[in-house]
Amino acid sequence: MTEAPPLPPARPAAPSTPTSVPTTDPPSPTTIATIADEVGVSVTTVSKVLNGKADVAPQTRARVEASLARHQYRRRARRPPIRHDQIDLVFHEFDSLWAMEIIHGVETIASAAGIGLNLTQLGGRHSPPKDWLDGTVARRPLGVLFVLCHLTERQQELLARQLIPFVVIDTDSATSASVPTVGSNNWNGGLIATRHLLQLGHRRIAIISGPRDVLCAQARTAGFRSAHDEAGLSVTADLVRHGDFYVDAGFAHGMALLDRPDRPTAIFAGSDMQALGVLRAARQLGLDVPHDLSVIGYDNVPVAAWTVPALTTVNQPLRDMAGTAAQMLLDLARGAELSTSRIDLVTELVIRESTAPPPTA
Numbered sequence: 001m002t003e004a005p006p007l008p009p010a011r012p013a014a015p016s017t018p019t020s021v022p023t024t025d026p027p028s029p030t031t032i033a034t035i036a037d038e039v040g041v042s043v044t045t046v047s048k049v050l051n052g053k054a055d056v057a058p059q060t061r062a063r064v065e066a067s068l069a070r071h072q073y074r075r076r077a078r079r080p081p082i083r084h085d086q087i088d089l090v091f092h093e094f095d096s097l098w099a100m101e102i103i104h105g106v107e108t109i110a111s112a113a114g115i116g117l118n119l120t121q122l123g124g125r126h127s128p129p130k131d132w133l134d135g136t137v138a139r140r141p142l143g144v145l146f147v148l149c150h151l152t153e154r155q156q157e158l159l160a161r162q163l164i165p166f167v168v169i170d171t172d173s174a175t176s177a178s179v180p181t182v183g184s185n186n187w188n189g190g191l192i193a194t195r196h197l198l199q200l201g202h203r204r205i206a207i208i209s210g211p212r213d214v215l216c217a218q219a220r221t222a223g224f225r226s227a228h229d230e231a232g233l234s235v236t237a238d239l240v241r242h243g244d245f246y247v248d249a250g251f252a253h254g255m256a257l258l259d260r261p262d263r264p265t266a267i268f269a270g271s272d273m274q275a276l277g278v279l280r281a282a283r284q285l286g287l288d289v290p291h292d293l294s295v296i297g298y299d300n301v302p303v304a305a306w307t308v309p310a311l312t313t314v315n316q317p318l319r320d321m322a323g324t325a326a327q328m329l330l331d332l333a334r335g336a337e338l339s340t341s342r343i344d345l346v347t348e349l350v351i352r353e354s355t356a357p358p359p360t361a
Helices: 032-039 043-050 058-070 097-112 130-139 153-161 186-200 215-230 247-258 272-284 302-306 318-333
Strands: 086-091 116-121 143-147 166-169 181-184 205-209 240-242 266-268 294-299 312-315 342-345 348-350
Touching: 032 043, 032 058, 043 058, 086 097, 086 318, 097 116, 097 143, 097 272, 097 302, 097 318, 130 153, 143 318, 166 318, 181 186, 181 318, 186 205, 186 215, 186 266, 186 294, 186 312, 186 348, 205 215, 205 247, 215 240, 240 247, 247 272, 272 294, 272 302, 318 342
Parallel strands: 086 116, 086 143, 143 166, 166 181, 181 342, 205 240, 205 266, 266 294, 294 312
Antiparallel strands: 312 348
16 A cells, blocks of 8 residues: 655734724823913912812812813822811900800810810901911811801811811801801890889880991890880890990990980990999999999900999809810811700809899889
8 A cells, every 4th residue: 555645834824914903192181281271370379279279269169170071180088187286266356255265175175085175366356367278187186166256158178178177266247157156145145134223113224235347246236125125125226235245335335324414324234244334334433333334245254343343243164165165166167066056055144233123223
């Protein structure tokens, strides 16, 4: 049997011609320079918006935020902020015994929690300036307590963005339900003070309230008017005065009210400090308190019990208000939910020696 001849070696396969596939470059990531060019602002401005800085005009901030949203710009995840173990306590001004009571109340809660306290005053302003916010963000406090002052909506948003909670004590203006606030029933305080004087027989009663634009002063004046209304009496317009809650205002208005032939027989001073000024004015004019003039204060600061005569006053629980607000702030800093955003503590009349029936009663 004849063997078949061997098969020829297989030809190597011809190299295949690669098929060209069109490629597309991945889209370039959006940068802050892209946003800046589109909006027509500097890169620094875009960076400030991303970092929640306060010194950007609201219209510019809105345009930058809109561009960031259009480009679906992915913000860098922030590292957990480094917080200092302290809270900021911000007064419109704190040169009074009233402010010291607030400080004592906050300090009691803060020290028990091992938290420090940083004090700031705004020089009489009721809203902090722009540079205050940058300094606060840089300090990274656990939270901020505002006393008789308030934040603008923009400032509230920026603090919220930086995860810095805040609580308002004895607000100077109306607040929304989203702003945690602790105060006292100022309307009731004005009502019970004036009722007491009316029940003693006084019919010509003056009030030296606080600033016209401060909510607690408005509420005390409203209570004063309501007491007259329920007694069927009208309020004499020129006996309603507005001070600033300090001694000088009490003395100045006291002199003006008492150095006149139809002087009032009683003055509701609107604060203990103003009441001290009224007592000084009465003494300077030779009037005896309470036989010639009855005087009522407001707040019940410790010195009220040591004046001569001891001062009848409305007890506003300042230390309790401050302590309650401080505890609310610490709860917020720990991520707790508040059961209510507004707490008003009870006001009560403390009767001492500075009130009596009028001379003609």
